[in-house]
Amino acid sequence: MHRHLVKSALVTGAVLAVLAACGTGSGERTSEARGTKAAVPAPPEKKPVKGLPGMPPVLDPEDVYAADRPDKLSPVVKDFPSRVYVPNTESDTVSVIDPKTYEIIETIPVGRQPQHVVPSWDLKTLWVNNNRGHTLTPIDPKTGKAGKPVDVHDPYNLYFTPHGRYAVVMASLDRELVFRDPHTMEIKKTVPVSCYGVNHADFSLDGRYFIVSCEFSGELLKVDTEKMEVVGQQRLPFEGAMPQDVKISPDGKTFYIADMMAHGMWVLDGDKFTEPTLMPTGKGCHGLYVSRDSREMYVSNRGEGTVSVFDFTQGKLTKKWNLPDGGSPDMGGVSADGKVLWLSGRYDAEVYAIDTRTGTQLARIPVGSGPHGLAVYPQPGRYSLGHTGIFR
Numbered sequence: 001m002h003r004h005l006v007k008s009a010l011v012t013g014a015v016l017a018v019l020a021a022c023g024t025g026s027g028e029r030t031s032e033a034r035g036t037k038a039a040v041p042a043p044p045e046k047k048p049v050k051g052l053p054g055m056p057p058v059l060d061p062e063d064v065y066a067a068d069r070p071d072k073l074s075p076v077v078k079d080f081p082s083r084v085y086v087p088n089t090e091s092d093t094v095s096v097i098d099p100k101t102y103e104i105i106e107t108i109p110v111g112r113q114p115q116h117v118v119p120s121w122d123l124k125t126l127w128v129n130n131n132r133g134h135t136l137t138p139i140d141p142k143t144g145k146a147g148k149p150v151d152v153h154d155p156y157n158l159y160f161t162p163h164g165r166y167a168v169v170m171a172s173l174d175r176e177l178v179f180r181d182p183h184t185m186e187i188k189k190t191v192p193v194s195c196y197g198v199n200h201a202d203f204s205l206d207g208r209y210f211i212v213s214c215e216f217s218g219e220l221l222k223v224d225t226e227k228m229e230v231v232g233q234q235r236l237p238f239e240g241a242m243p244q245d246v247k248i249s250p251d252g253k254t255f256y257i258a259d260m261m262a263h264g265m266w267v268l269d270g271d272k273f274t275e276p277t278l279m280p281t282g283k284g285c286h287g288l289y290v291s292r293d294s295r296e297m298y299v300s301n302r303g304e305g306t307v308s309v310f311d312f313t314q315g316k317l318t319k320k321w322n323l324p325d326g327g328s329p330d331m332g333g334v335s336a337d338g339k340v341l342w343l344s345g346r347y348d349a350e351v352y353a354i355d356t357r358t359g360t361q362l363a364r365i366p367v368g369s370g371p372h373g374l375a376v377y378p379q380p381g382r383y384s385l386g387h388t389g390i391f392r
Contacts, residue, residue, distance in 0.1 A: 088368025205252025
């Protein structure tokens with residue numbers, strides 16, 4: 001063999017040896033054939049959320065509803081009987097429904113114009129908001145018995161701060177946000193507002209602020225939770241807007257605000273609090289409820305008897321369910337197992353049970369006059385932020 005050919009062969013062999021040592025594609029396939037697996041890069045760690053001081057830690061920075069999985073009941077509520085509590089605003093009563101039989105098992109007399117039934121932060125009490133009676137009626141969800149009413153002026157709706165230190169009364173006609181002791185309801189701070197008709201809210205992922213809808217002036221407020229101060233205010237870009245329910249997306253990046261006159265949801269960047277955009281859903285868009293897997297949100301359209309289904313991942317509406325005999329679907333909640341959506345029929349003195357997989361109406365139950373913010377209880381979650389049940 002010529003000298004230069006020998007040298008070439010030696011160089012080629014050396015290169016092949018180096019490539020083999022470095023692990024080429026063919027080398028990796030050989031390793032797999034021998035039963036060893038190539039290393040899989042670990043998923044990036046989720047950055048922990050620096051939450052409001054004192055609030056329970058955020059379980060999943062990418063899903064604020066991570067604690068709300070099917071039947072994942074807190075030890076506090078696991079022995080409570082499953083019930084649907086329906087405040088009848090014009091009958092001054094609460095109808096109690098057994099969800100297994102779809103029958104009313106009790107009617108509880110309460111104060112004047114009950115608007116919402118609200119689970120307390122610690123999950124132990126249901127508060128009936130007697131708006132024109134200026135009281136809150138406590139109900140023990142373990143026994144179903146009502147306690148002595150507590151004097152609270154203009155309690156249209158009720159929320160709780162994420163750290164559990166305050167109840168926040170939406171005093172709609174008084175034009176105030178009233179921070180109170182969550183147990184005794186003693187006033188801690190009164191915050192006057194310049195908008196009209198404060199009614200619904202939801203808190204940011206870190207709990208440091210919340211967005212409030214002002215029904216009668218078509219405005220939104222941004223409130224600093226810790227300082228208990230309004231830090232932002234804007235008018236919705238729609239003449240005659242009437243914002244209602246408020247709900248945050250699972251990833252905490254977007255707030256959705258139902259609007260019964262704009263007939264859709266406003267899509268808002270809560271952190272930036274810039275001008276929102278409108279997503280049409282249906283006539284009289286009113287209530288917003290997240291599915292147990294955090295993938296969808298059920299949107300009640302009170303003015304047309306329908307429920308729109310919004311897909312968070314796709315960022316669009318994917319389905320619309322029609323109540324077979326029409327109706328006025330308003331406020332409500334999702335069953336503990338996630339299979340049934342319960343909504344009050346505000347103008348039809350009835351309650352609807354809807355299959356969340358098919359949109360089929362399972363039951364239509366006659367109740368008192370003017371049923372409004374019904375609460376399905378118990379529901380999964382570690383604590384309640386109020387309304388008819390916002391759990392985290």
